[in-house]
Amino acid sequence: MKHLAAMRDGTEAASLAKPEETMSGLGKDMNGADVVASILKQEGVKQIIGFPNSELFDASAHLDIPPIITRTPRVAVNIAEGYARTTAGRELAVVTVQYGPGAESAFGGIAQAFNDRAPILFLPTGYPRGSEAVAPNFEASRNFRHITKWCEAVTRVEHLPKLMHSAITRLRNGRPAPVLLELPVDLLAEKLDPSHDIYQKPRRSVPQADAGEIAELVATLLAAKSPVVFAGQGVLAASASKELVEFAELLRIPVMTTPNGKSGFPENHPLALGTAGRARPATVDYFIDKADVVLALGTSLTRSHYILPIAKDKVLLHVTIDEGDLGKDYPIAQGIVSDARSALRQMIANIKSERLAIPDRGDIVEEIRSIRAAFMERWMPFLTADSEPISPYRVVWEIMRAVDPTKTIVTHDAGNPRDQFSPFYEATVPGSYVGWGKTTQLGSGLGFALGAKLARPEATVVNLMGEAAFGMVGIDFETAIRCNLPILTLVMRNNVLGGYAASMPIATKKYGANRMSGGYAPIAEALGGYGECVTSPADLRPALLRALEKVGQGQAALVEVVTHEEPRLPGLC
Template sequence: MDGKTAIARILKAEGTEYLFCFPHNPIIDVCAAHDIRPIIGRTERVVINMADGYSRVSSGKRIGVAAMQHGPGVENAFGGVAQAYGDNSPILVLPGTYERRALGIPPNFQAVHNYRSVTKWVAQVPFADRIPQLMRRAFTLLRSGRPGPVMLEIPVDVMDEPLNGEPDYRPFKVSRPHGDPRDVEEALNVLLAAKSPVIVAGQGVLYAEAWDELREFAELVGVPVMTTLNGKGAFPEDHPLALGAGGRTRPKTVDHFLNKADVIFGVGTSFTRSAYIVPIPPGKTLVQITINEDDVNKDYPVSYGVIGDARAVLSQLIALARTRLEGPRPSDHVQAEIRAVKTEFLRAWMPRLTSDETPISPYRVIWELMRNLDRRRTVITHDAGNPRDQMVPFYETLIPHGYIGWGKTTQLGTGLGLVMGAKLARPDLLAVNVMGDAAFGMVGMDFETAVRARIPILTVILNNNLMGGYDKYLPVSTEKFGARYLSGNFAKVGEGLGGYTERVEKPEDLAPAIRRAVAEVEAGRPALLEVMTREEAVFPAG
């Protein structure tokens, strides 16, 4: 057995179904021989994005694995890995590298030196007999502690180097650490003594699959819940205690309850300061439950911390709260306040959400998606920029992983790869990505990957023929040279790539077009809807 065969057998032992890849890497064909299906993209960045979406929607229980050529292949993959690192997504990247005798000779690229800042761990395999241990280390890190991308760089001659016998490999059994009981008790005491607490649920709840425990705990203590952008979907947004997601833009309920809160109770969140996360107002008492000790007092002053798995710690909190409370604490007044603020918020925005004007309002598109998709069997994601800022406050997510929220770094086009990976992870769900015309310009050729690889997704393009929001950055360039204006008929592009396509120009045609596209997707064909929209740089925030 040689090194590449050992890698394939280990991946098979770990339950790997797909290898997201771009040739040439020797492990691609060996994995195919072991019935691991190669999904070959058009670009290495989208290949990484597909692995990323696969891991996210699997709660990290199934790891997205990506492979690419040494040199230019792994160089091109950098952006996708950086996105996964920014969003704490666990993926395994297996690039090749030059033969060992050529290492260290400029300009030969070595990932082990260049990827350290965007991976949880990166290493190079020096000898084939080290493969089992290094792969075991990789999967241990992928399934423990803070999620994040892991990379093993494999010299091409190591892939051909023989091993003696079968690799000694057994998958790592995941540990879900509980919190220190004293810390858990102290955190609960603070919450129960608070006058206006708010629970902030991050994506740690999704990776721990702790959504049932979160809901049970919130109902038991009678506390409203907001999610982070990455945690959107961890708490059903039609629940009477739901405030929505606190992103760069957000529903009014988020700011209303954050401003009046005395205690912010974070579960599975890093409490990171970012332009894409609602800021926590000063003067609040923060409680933080996190799997990663590096999160505590990273950005905000945290008074009480519990280190542990979100599901394990929530179970501890529920058991302890039941000994303190005679039953669920009354929350009728909180629910009534949420309803009132939400009603006022939607009333103010309904003219945009239901606008009959042309070009079509992007908010009308989001409203029609809400009305015409079965949100209990749909996973949807935004793209960077205006589509994200317009979708997050208004698209109500009803199921865990019903929305892929991303954006601590914001690479245009990421959503297309994410939703392809999500569809492969959850073939039972309708998979939809909403993107702008600039994002499609970045990665649009990979719509052909969905067609060729038989990944039936629905891509919705909001085409306003410009780069939205850049008027304030490029006023002179735009006035003199038209710098921010774009062009293209993307429905024709999608048709040429083999998908079902429509171009929608009138608001009344939106709902029927969505239903026709969904029918095509459910029949197994990727679909693309190009909706001609206006620029509408008006967003709910603050």
């Protein structure tokens, strides 16, 4: 199966369909499923993801849209999220699942995507009309309402074009989030004369702020003694990294990112502070403590256990595409509803056109460099440790040495893999890191990696996870093999639920409740991939290079690394 990547420039908007363009290409025997597939074809959809059954699979295949069949509905949604975020939402990520148990099993994935603000078109089939509300039938359009941006069911086949238009319009505009359109199976089989209906592709509209608001925002930043930019995923969604770099250099202002926004600002840039996650580099703590004004750009400013909180004494300026974010979790001095790139361009233009003076705040670059050097000096013994079992930080270090960050997309799973990886890995290219920091469901990283590879087949894609996470989704490693999505997965095995003993000390002491067992490299081989287990730190780099070579040759690979449990985390010890 071949999948072509199509990374579009952020300025490209969906064009209107030609007036004569109709859905009559399939002839007079067109049914509801054909209507949906025809619209997906016009929208340039490259694949339809799902499990285990949907009338849309055949209808789409008839129009040369291949299916990506996973092993679970949840991973299907995770793949769609990875695809949507890697393409910055410029390409439709479409998921379909079977009504009833399929939709029920997809719930966790959609909840994750909602928290990650991933624009996914979710098209579950539904029970036949008239029986959807009969207990215990699971009605998706009722039950998913609080974890989607828009959630409706089709009741008449002739309404399909306008409802698909409504769904895709909401995907392309405003805050990114999943949208759901439930498709009853009897409606999908119902015939429709398509000759009278014209489907027009929705445009993408980019909001921007009032010039006076921008001038006020800039004035506050220029008056600040130690401002900091806190950049979120909205920078990536708006393809605004270039503008953010120009803005930071113009004002000589340091930039940190949210976990979801990691890679939105190049982390090898002299003004980069790193990622403000639960675990983080010392540069983040130093400059957020010192800051008097924080510009939160393209972030929801959501309070989370996995995101560094902002102290009450900071003046908060907030730029977001969603008005519902303003004042949601933090009191803000000024809030602006705008696309991140539009706001950056307006601020840059304001500063240049008004010839505003940039205050001298000292040698900020040297200050950042000095703090980062001290941080790395402290943690280098962990990163280069020769202990057996292997230190998880040694795994992080060897990944950093083995891959080219300009040609690689990395992600990680929840828990310790995230907290040990994120503070050290330098994401230098926009979209080269799929981070997450709100709902953190174990196992999601595997699907994210598969979706990233689906979006960018030329990239090397690496996923770091623990054994508990692999236990939840590991069989979908076979999806990578069957669907020709060669990724590298690293599984750190220490035979425990890392960090969980502290939350259940009695159960752990009396019954070993945090213990796990098993080996994972043999599973990868049994599923048709390359598998290798490493127990010595000296063997780790050669094993990674062998696995990367296999990936380059088109074979999915898994390296199992026997590690020790490591409770020490940057910023938390």
